[in-house]
Amino acid sequence: MRQSLTIAARDLRATYLSAFGLGCTAAFAALSGVLLVFDLRGNQARLDLWFSALFVALAVLAALLTLRSFAEEERTGTLELLLTSPVRLWQVAVGKLLGVGGVLVVVAAATVACPLLVAGMGDPDPGAILTGYVGFFLVGLGFLAVGLAVSAATSSPLVSAAGTAAALAALWLGGVLAGGLGGRPHVVLQYLSPANHVTGFLRGTLGVTDVAYFGSMVVAGLAAAVAVLRSRR
């Protein structure tokens, strides 16, 4: 685990010593403010639409953050160094996830001003805000894990970002497509869509199904990343 933490700390430092990490965080904070204004146009101190828009934005953020994890490292030649060092592949994958997870924490902290502002002006439901942030981390980690798997499979950062965005969009839209189907395919596609698992977080509930879904996404993403790295080692 120590090796994973070392990799995570190195990645986190590298991200915030670059204009890319700072820019991503600042842009996400600014976007959250704009989205808040749109959300509050309903004249209600509710943040469900705000969180829902942030979850979609998380897909873009995950695509951007994970393109540096493996694809960028391969392009610059540092991935070979990492893969030939005496660390296990799962430690590398977990370390990379913790690294981008650290960025996620900073990004979440940068958005806290929004609920605080709403709380200062009105009376939002604190339970729904709490579950909104729990959802933010779960959804974010799930998306980042998918991004890591895609990033591990390519040496092009651009392909990595586009691939992650496409994979997440396909998952998300699967639920929409399921609307036209019936029976088991409908149930399975609905279940596989993240859109079906975020509503509880938006309303103020934490469901075992939703936690299991995003937990599985993290495990599956990490396992896929490890498998791809193993095949390339």
Next chain:
Amino acid sequence: MRRRGILAAVVLVSVLVAGNLLAYAHNAQADLSAAHRFSLAPETGALAKRVRSSLRIIAFLNVSGPAARDARFLLARYHELNRRISSTVLDPDANPGEARRYGISKYSTVVLTYRGRRVDAPQVDELDISTAILRLVRGGTRTVCVLTGHGEPSLDDDSPDGLASVGQILAHNAYQVRTLDLTVGVSPSVPRDCAAVLVLGARDPLGPAEVATLTAYARDAGRLMVVASSLSTADPNPLVNPWGVRFVGGLVVDPQRSEGADPGNVVIEDLPSASPVDDGVSRLQFPAGGGLLVDRNLRDGLTVEPLAVTSGGSWVESQPDKEIRFDAGDIPGPVVVATASDDSRVEATGEQRIPGGGPRIVRTRVFVTGSDTWLTNRFLDKLGNRRFFVNALGWLTQEEQLLAKTAQAQADDRPLPLTAERQARILVLTVGVVPGLILAAGVGARLVGRRVRRRRHP
């Protein structure tokens, strides 16, 4: 190596699929929302299990509003309880055909259909939806008859001393209320469709003919709820004595277990019975109540369960107008304040369910309390009073899983007008200040790092 990899992948996928299937089948959830708006009561869960074929819920709402989003989520909880329950949220303006088909002319109407029957609910909240489902599943409403003509508090009275909350419970449990006035007519009788007769706090004495009518009704497999009023001159004994209960009147006081400074506002923690009336009730608040005594020598077939008993430090004050102190003439505690009598006997003839008749079992149930104040709007939601009444009603009418949930505001109205000043404040802080601070912190960190490196390697 390759085979091991495939095996590991298969095992991992199996574990993930099994875990998700398990979570899907038993979807527990923690509800942190205000007032737990999205947690369905256990009675709703039991009610949903009684839905045996497709039940469709169509909520006609403004689909772009927050109410529609909450409605979808709440209705999805019903679907999780029973997959036969499905729901749709429709905008009547966007779907005029559907709206016309169901005769909908305004927002916030919910239509439930089941086995060709239809019931409408006024809004998407648990109480209204579950009440409608109860009506659909039951296939109709049942009637309870409420005795009038003796100054009883009204079921329409929403003042603190009225019984409007009791009326709402009856309505939410799909009971039709019929007033029963036995003081008029030549030979008044209890209508045959009365599932139970409720005598709720009669202030004036019942006439002998009324008592005879109600006793005859009860004897013939009748169901009677007698909520005596200790504040009145009406003596409920002629009505309850045949069922092994005696009303001793007075005022039950319990200085050690009462609310506030009023020793007559008794809190009851001893609910010794295994009767379903006590299910889920841990404490009751029975203010201004009289005591009950249970006959020691009960006839065969009659059982009387003391449902609620005050503590050993209580007594029945025979002179409540004077100083509250235990003295001669008072009845020492523990005092019974609620009972359930069950009288079963076999009659030689009368069975109608089998051809040719035969002996039939006649079962009478009588529920008695020595106070009527606990049922008033002021006290019904204190401690377990609401649940106690609902349980008693269910026990009398042999209905399972009646709804005791208190109506709660499902509409989550949190007004926050977005003024130009507020919008500007949000944008300045979130688009200007916060990103600026992040960038400034990053630039500052780089400058400090560069200076440190220069010092180390000049």
